[in-house]
Amino acid sequence: MRRGLHVITGLGVGGAERQLRALLRRLPLACDVVALTNPGPVAEELRRDGVRVGHLGMNGNRDPNALPRLARLIRRGRYDVVHTHLYRACVYGRVAARMAGVRAVVATEHSLGAHRIEGRALTPGVRALYLATERLGAATVAVSATVAGRLRDWGVPAGRIHLVPNGIEAGRFGFDPVARAAERARLGLPGGAVAVGGVGRLVPGKRFDALVRAVARLPREVWLVLAGEGPEREALRALAARLGAGERVVLAGARPDVRPLLSALDVFVSPSTEETFGLSVLEALAAGLPVLHAACPAVEELPRTAAPGARRVGPDADGLAAALRAELALGVRRLPVPQAVERYDIDEAARRLMRVYEDVHKEVCR
Template sequence: MRRALHIITGLGVGGAERQLRALLRRLPLPCDVVTLTEPGQVATELAADGVRVAHLGMLGNRDMSALPRLARLIRRGRYDVVHTHLYRACVYGRVAARMAGVRAVVATEHSLGARRIEGRPLTPSTRALYLATERVGSATVAVSHTVARRLADWGVPPRRIHLVPNGIEPAHFRFDPGARAVARARLGLPDNALAVGGVGRLVAGKRFGALVRAVAALPDDVWLVLAGEGPERAALRALAARLGVGRRVVLAGAWPDVRGLLAALDVLVSPSREETFGLAVLEGLAAGLPVLHAACPAVDELPEGAAPGARRVASDPDAIAAALREERAWGARRLPVPEALERYGMERVAERLMDVYRGVCAR
């Protein structure tokens, strides 16, 4: 193998996008990246890393002119492996790779839920298109056992499914008091505030509204920081104002320094009822935070008791508020980082992915 091309739907700040950047730092072969849309912050960061990034300028889901343009780009690059990420990139990328004559085509399934994929409803037509293009590829990577089971239930042959979890670098998130002071000042958090955090796309499925309601039921020294962008931003701001906690709810946007953000927090909450992996939960644990989560396959797949800082809670406001009252009684604290997180170390993940590449290239 000489070179690989990664195709992704967009490169704004998101879990799959951040995961791609971290992965490329560890893969032991040169890689280029194509983004179909939105050459955002992560595109800039990849370019700073020395990765060549091309923007296809796709106009929408049905912009069929993107297919021959992408095939020409792949053909010119003479790539040994094409690796696609996220639904639109998987659909177009797998077909374009085969049009370009590349037979080693891998797709990572980051966000396949029971009823939604990447926040969009899983309609019969969405599922049919996904399965039709999956057959054009060589292998599909599932980021958790949960996703692997869903793919098999859909009818993807088990021999084509490879489990390669998302990766983290726990040392990167190690708590830094200096970073905490800087981030809390930037966020406008009072010195005595217990900072509760939620990290992710501001979409209905993340259930951040339940977190706003939970914080509204708590004393004034409990503040909420929501880091992320999305269509629910205005609704969350309006909900906080209606509940009289607008001052205590900080909508931080796409915060670029995740390590600093986690250092600023005292508790991380993931109220989503359905997750395909739960990367934010792992990052919170790596930062030494107590973490409350409604669903997290990454924690579920660790040995029992291996992540004592993670506690499962129901995703309704009352249950979250009750758990946060207990955390408030403890006060701001840092917990030992679970050694089990090394299971998801990025070096291990990159090596497992290289095994997939070697397998599809040998066929």
Template sequence: MKRALHVITGLGVGGAERQLRSLLRRLPLACDVVTLTNAGPVAAELRADGVAVTDLGMRGNRDVGALPRLVRLIRGGDYDLVHTHLYRACVYGRLAARLAGVRTVVATEHSLGAHRIEGRPLTPATRALYLAAERLGAATVAVSGTVAGRLRDWGVPANRIHVVPNGIEPATFAFDEEARAAVRARLGLPEGAVVVGGVGRLVPEKRFDVLLRAVAELPEHVWLVLAGAGPERAGLRRLTARLGMTGRVALVGEWPDMPGLLSAFDLFVSPSTEETFGLAVLEALAAGLPVLHVSCPAVDELPRQEAPGARRVEATVPDLARALRAELALGVRRLPVPEVVRRYDIDRAVAQLMTVYEEVRR
């Protein structure tokens, strides 16, 4: 096996997109990438890495004219394997690969929650289309045991499901004092500010409004910095104003230097109730940050002693506010990098994924 094509819905700054880049930097295959839409910042990063990226230019979920373009691209690339990522790409990519004559088709399920998939409700129609497309592939990779369980509950045969957890590059996120000072200066943070940070798409299911309300109950030297883009940005700005928090909340958008931003934080919070893995939590732990999370399979599926710096909390504003006060009472500190970070090293993820590829090829 020498050549693979990765098909992904978009290449904005998100967990699945960043994970794809990390994998491609280490996979021992020549890999190209097709993005169905939104050739965003991660597309530029992939090209800088030397990866060929094609933007298919889809205009929406029902732009079926994209299918023959994708079929032609797969046929012309002489690929041994097609690997799809995210819902729309998994539907179109699996079908296109079949039509192009490629039978070795793997899909990674990054975002299957209990009630939603990539922000869309799990309706009977969504589920039926998902299962129909799944049968066109050879294997489905789940990023956690939690996601694998949901796939089995949906009716995906257990022998087609392979758990390959996401991976990170731990050294990349090591705490950097100089980066901390530079980022805090760029954000205009005052001397002595304590920074609570969050990272993720600004969508309702991430529940950053709950985090904002909880931080509003803390002393005025505590700031909230949220990194990410999405439709909830305007609503979060309005809520910030209503709570009188305008002077101590920063919505920084798709921040290009995540290790530097994590160095600038003092405490990391993931308020989402429906994570499928928890990549941002792992990156925060790799940066030595104390972490509060509502849901994080990457941590929750392991013995507690592997992630002593991560604390699971309830999803309500009062509970989160109490947990924040308790953590901040311990003072600003950096923690040793826990065992859980080494468990999810990106090289291990690459080795596991290559094993799936070889099994499917056989």
């Protein structure tokens, strides 16, 4: 194999996008990237890494001209393997790769929840389109055993499913007291503030509204910092104001690099019930933070002793508020980096993914 192409829906700041960049820095294969829409901040980061990034300029979810444009791009590139990421890119990318004559097509399923896929409700139509195009690929990568089980339940043949958990570069997330002081000043946190934080797109499925309600019930020294962008931003701001906690809720915007933010926080909370891996939870654990999560397969699929600083909690405001009170009663502290973090090494993820490419390429070339 000489060259690969990664097709992704967009390159804004998100878990799948950040994971793609981390993998491309380690894969022993020259790869290009094309985004269907929204090149975003991660596109610029990839270009700085030396990756060639294209933008298909797709116009909405239904753009019939996107297929021939993508097929031409794949054909011109003479790619040995095409790897698709996220629902829209998987649907269009698999079809376009076949149109271009590429059979070594791999898809990573990053966001298949129990009831939603990347914010879409799992209607019969969404599921049927997913399964129809999945058959055009050669392999589907699941980022967790939970996702692999859902794919099997949907009817994807077990032999086509490859488990390649996400990975992180744990050493990059270590606690930094200098960064903590600078970031807390930048965020406007008072000297005695206890900072609760969350990271993710500001969309209903992340359930940050429940976290805002929970923090509003806590003492005034407890502040909430949310890093991310999305359509719920103004609604969350208005909710905090209605609850009398507007000055204690900081909407920090998208953060391509969350390391300074994690050093600034005291507790990390992931209230989403639809997480399919939990990359932000692992990063918080690598920063030594206590973590409360409503769903995190990366932790839940390991023995309890692998992540003693992470605790599963109810996703509603009452459950989150009670869990935060109990956590804060233990005092502000930094924890040792747990075994769970070491389990998900980004270099091992890249090696496992490369083995998938090699196996698929051999199979289609027989």
